[in-house]
Amino acid sequence: MEKAxxxxxxxLAIRLLVAPFLGHLWDVKTLQExxxxxxxxxxxxxxxxTLSRKVSEASGQPIFYEGYAYPPHLIIIILPFYILYLAxxxxxxxxxxxxxxxxVSLLYELQFYxxxxxxxxxxxxxxxxxxxxxxxxxxxxxxxxxxAAIYALSPYSIFITAxxxxxxxxxxxxxxxxxxxxxxGRYVLSGIAYGLSLVKIxxxxxxxxxxxxxxxRGFEALKSFIAGLALSQAxxxxxxxxxxEAFMYSVVVFHxxxxxxxxxxxxxxxxxxxxxxxxxxxxxxxLVSLAVYILILATMYRRNVDLKVxxxxxxxxxxxxxxxxxxxxxxxVYPILLxxxxxxxxxxxxxxxxxxxxxxxxxxxxxxxxxxxDFRILELHASIVYGDIGYITTSLVGPLIxxxxxxxxxxxxxxxxxxxxxx
Amino acid sequence: MTxxxxxxxxxxxxxxxxxxxxxxxxxxxxxxxxxxTGAYYYRNEHLEVRVTGLPEGLxxxxxxxxxxxxxxxxxxxxxxxxxxxxxxGFSLFYDSREVKISSRxxxxxxxYVFDDFNVSKSIVASNDSxxxxxxxxxxxxxxxxxxxxxxxxxNGVDLSSIHGRSLELRNVSKLEFTFTSKIAGRGGxxxxxxxxxxxxxxxxVEGITxxxxxxxxxxxxxxxxxxxxxxxxxxVTHAISSLLNHRVTQILxxxxxIASLALGWLIWRRL
Numbered sequence: 108m109e110k111a112x113x114x115x116x117x118x119l120a121i122r123l124l125v126a127p128f129l130g131h132l133w134d135v136k137t138l139q140e141x142x143x144x145x146x147x148x149x150x151x152x153x154x155x156x157t158l159s160r161k162v163s164e165a166s167g168q169p170i171f172y173e174g175y176a177y178p179p180h181l182i183i184i185i186l187p188f189y190i191l192y193l194a195x196x197x198x199x200x201x202x203x204x205x206x207x208x209x210x211v212s213l214l215y216e217l218q219f220y221x222x223x224x225x226x227x228x229x230x231x232x233x234x235x236x237x238x239x240x241x242x243x244x245x246x247x248x249x250x251x252x253x254x255a256a257i258y259a260l261s262p263y264s265i266f267i268t269a270x271x272x273x274x275x276x277x278x279x280x281x282x283x284x285x286x287x288x289x290x291x292g293r294y295v296l297s298g299i300a301y302g303l304s305l306v307k308i309x310x311x312x313x314x315x316x317x318x319x320x321x322x323x324r325g326f327e328a329l330k331s332f333i334a335g336l337a338l339s340q341a342x343x344x345x346x347x348x349x350x351x352e353a354f355m356y357s358v359v360v361f362h363x364x365x366x367x368x369x370x371x372x373x374x375x376x377x378x379x380x381x382x383x384x385x386x387x388x389x390x391x392x393x394l395v396s397l398a399v400y401i402l403i404l405a406t407m408y409r410r411n412v413d414l415k416v417x418x419x420x421x422x423x424x425x426x427x428x429x430x431x432x433x434x435x436x437x438x439x440v441y442p443i444l445l446x447x448x449x450x451x452x453x454x455x456x457x458x459x460x461x462x463x464x465x466x467x468x469x470x471x472x473x474x475x476x477x478x479x480x481d482f483r484i485l486e487l488h489a490s491i492v493y494g495d496i497g498y499i500t501t502s503l504v505g506p507l508i509x510x511x512x513x514x515x516x517x518x519x520x521x522x523x524x525x526x527x528x529x530x
Numbered sequence: 531m532t533x534x535x536x537x538x539x540x541x542x543x544x545x546x547x548x549x550x551x552x553x554x555x556x557x558x559x560x561x562x563x564x565x566x567t568g569a570y571y572y573r574n575e576h577l578e579v580r581v582t583g584l585p586e587g588l589x590x591x592x593x594x595x596x597x598x599x600x601x602x603x604x605x606x607x608x609x610x611x612x613x614x615x616x617x618x619g620f621s622l623f624y625d626s627r628e629v630k631i632s633s634r635x636x637x638x639x640x641x642y643v644f645d646d647f648n649v650s651k652s653i654v655a656s657n658d659s660x661x662x663x664x665x666x667x668x669x670x671x672x673x674x675x676x677x678x679x680x681x682x683x684x685n686g687v688d689l690s691s692i693h694g695r696s697l698e699l700r701n702v703s704k705l706e707f708t709f710t711s712k713i714a715g716r717g718g719x720x721x722x723x724x725x726x727x728x729x730x731x732x733x734x735v736e737g738i739t740x741x742x743x744x745x746x747x748x749x750x751x752x753x754x755x756x757x758x759x760x761x762x763x764x765x766v767t768h769a770i771s772s773l774l775n776h777r778v779t780q781i782l783x784x785x786x787x788i789a790s791l792a793l794g795w796l797i798w799r800r801l
Binding site: 523 | 533536548550553596783787
């Protein structure tokens with residue numbers, strides 16, 4: 108058997124072992140609810156929009172219901188797997204919430220309760236992400252077995268895909284395929300694959316790079332790439348036409364107005380007590396980030412950098428300057444960066460893992476297991492998180508450690524971009 | 531641009547960001563801060579008012595007082611229970627069709643929309659007291675439920691002597707209560723009403739005291755004041771308690787930023 112295929116199977120096996128027992132309950136429940144209501148014939152964007160407006164109007168703050176906030180491609184991807192789960196007799200909603208009003212409070216863990224089918228559900232619903240991870244290993248393995256092994260065994264990719272249940276591996280695979288097709292002159296397929304990567308709209312930052320390279324290859328290449336991209340967005344346009352306001356609010360507005368969080372220096376503003384000053388700082392940050400983006404694109408244009416390098420640099424730019432940088436985002440660029448700058452890729456991986464260990468991610472991944480062991484353990488867990496230790500952690504230790512990691516991540520990401528773009 | 535210049539620019543930017551929370555806290559003291567779904571807080575040197583978010587729904591607002599020697603761990607003074615508070619027999623939490631929150635300077639207003647009338651509850655926080663203004667769009671029967679923990683007396687009546695029964699007070703304009711607290715030792719507070727009200731005080735076995743205030747009208751203002759008695763604590767306890775609060779985080783952020791930038795520079799040079 109081909110070595111790359113062997114490594115891909117190893118990656119698959121490891122992730123399948125982890126997948127049934129862990130999960131970010133809220134995020135996986137979002138996938139569950141999306142599939143559940145889509146099968147019933149609902150427009151999931153309308154449901155999310157209605158809940159978001161309710162939360163926002165009631166609270167008088169720009170706060171959103173954290174539901175399905177992505178283009179519809181993921182719905183199409185997960186539906187067959189959800190139907191398979193139902194065909195096997197699974198409970199349609201194995202993750203239940205007693206009072207699902209907002210879902211943004213950290214106290215929400217205690218409101219969850221699970222049916223025994225949750226193991227099967229987690230294993231099946233994460234399958235597209237796990238298969239994407241395995242495909243990445245296979246594609247990496249065809250170029251370098253060492254890099255494929257690193258990715259297959261990476262605790263970071265296992266955590267995000269198999270434990271957490273996030274789908275950034277699909278974004279990464281789509282981007283890799285898009286670059287591969289582009290290099291082989293298959294521009295329509297490249298456009299389609301890139302369009303699929305937009306399932307997380309942050310990959311939009313790489314669009315100018317693709318367009319620039321397509322233009323360099325001639326008008327036909329540009330036209331074909333755009334045609335492929337347009338074709339891939341047929342589901343997006345269909346849902347947009349169904350209810351433009353609900354779609355735009357859920358997919359675009361939600362991301363634009365979210366509070367700073369995750370691995371970004373901007374998170375320091377979260378301990379600020381002056382909303383006006385915070386908003387002013389956020390605006391300045393947006394202006395600075397726009398200037399940096401233009402500078403990166405101009406440098407790429409001037410130096411005629413490789414497509415893969417350009418995609419990696421723009422995605423890293425997003426990691427550095429977005430006001431929301433969750434742990435999983437880095438997975439979209441990690442395999443590409445492993446090929447280009449393995450050293451920087453590993454350093455960034457360690458930083459993101461360290462952040463994952465101190466952030467709520469770990470707590471959120473654990474309850475699935477804890478619920479089924481003993482409810483009292485969950486109560487103990489809650490008393491630690493929300494008791495004295497929780498107070499100290501959330502008010503002092505947590506913000507300082509997260510700040511430290513965010514700043515280091517910011518500087519390392521910027522240095523990596525500079526290294527990628529240097530002549 | 532050399533790498534050193536680039537890093538200097540990055541460091542300057544990050545360090546400036548790290549100073550914003552501290553600068554903000556100097557300006558934002560005495561301002562309502564929204565931080566979660568419908569959740570707000572207000573802090574000054576003496577007290578803290580928390581309005582919990584939609585998922586919890588309880589305690590809008592909860593009023594805390596700080597220990598005289600520390601801003602760590604404010605002590606709960608009193609809690610207004612939205613679930614049990616009724617207007618014309620309707621629960622503010624369960625029966626209102628809609629809830630809207632708005633803040634302006636030192637005033638946070640929560641409006642409860644019912645089918646035939648609206649009720650607003652304004653929370654006006656000042657330096658050492660909190661004024662609660664209950665207002666209905668028509669003359670209504672109000673039943674406002676306050677809750678407190680470990681109360682020992684209300685208007686001079688020892689609560690241990692009424693255990694299992696309720697204490698009823700008619701035409702009261704001022705209520706005075708005392709409580710004990712593991713952290714504070716002893717403390718107390720006052721509720722002053724702009725018009726006389728009827729009060730029913732009950733205590734349950736878990737140390738929760740319920741003060742139910744009844745009145746008929748369109749508007750009632752309640753001034754809430756609280757205090758804790760200075761407690762003698764060791765210098766170590768005092769030092770630790772002073773360390774563990776969000777304001778220290780704001781002071782430490784620039785230091786953490788410098789440390790991170792130093793670490794970042796070490797990695798930067800090696801990459």
